[in-house]
Amino acid sequence: ANDQCNTGNIQCCKSATSVENYNLMALNDPSLITIPADLVGLVGLDCSALTIVGGGAGCEANQEPMCCSNNKYDGVVNVGCTPINISL
Numbered sequence: 001a002n003d004q005c006n007t008g009n010i011q012c013c014k015s016a017t018s019v020e021n022y023n024l025m026a027l028n029d030p031s032l033i034t035i036p037a038d039l040v041g042l043v044g045l046d047c048s049a050l051t052i053v054g055g056g057a058g059c060e061a062n063q064e065p066m067c068c069s070n071n072k073y074d075g076v077v078n079v080g081c082t083p084i085n086i087s088l
Contacts, residue, residue, distance in 0.1 A: 005067035011078050012059030013044035013066045022077065032077075041080040044068050 017025075019035060022043040026032035035043065044066045050059065059065050069080030 005084060008067055008069040008080065010050040010084065011044055011047040011066050011068045011081065012050055012063035013068075013078065013081065014046040014063055016042040016044050016064065016066060016081055016083070019043055019079070035077070035079055039079050041069070041082055042066070044078040044081040047078045 019037055019039050019042075022032075022045075023034045023037065026034045047066070047068065048063075050065065065084050066078070066081040067084045068078035072078055
């Protein structure tokens with residue numbers, strides 16, 4: 001799995017969206033801050049670090065594994081994310 005994520009950390013995100021869509025959400029939600037529009041990749045929302053428990057690797061059922069450059073804005077979002085397949 002690690003060979004698919006050489007630009008950052010593997011995160012488990014509940015959802016992901018484009019930078020443009022995220023910034024539109026941020027305009028209506030004072031708890032979110034806008035991020036630079038030229039950022040490459042998706043914005044991972046409500047992410048947590050991938051945990052490996054009992055020898056298995058995976059995210060919770062409601063989360064998607066993403067490789068993110070791990071830039072957290074306000075601790076709420078990860079940016080520069082791309083979906084990955086962590087099947088072993």
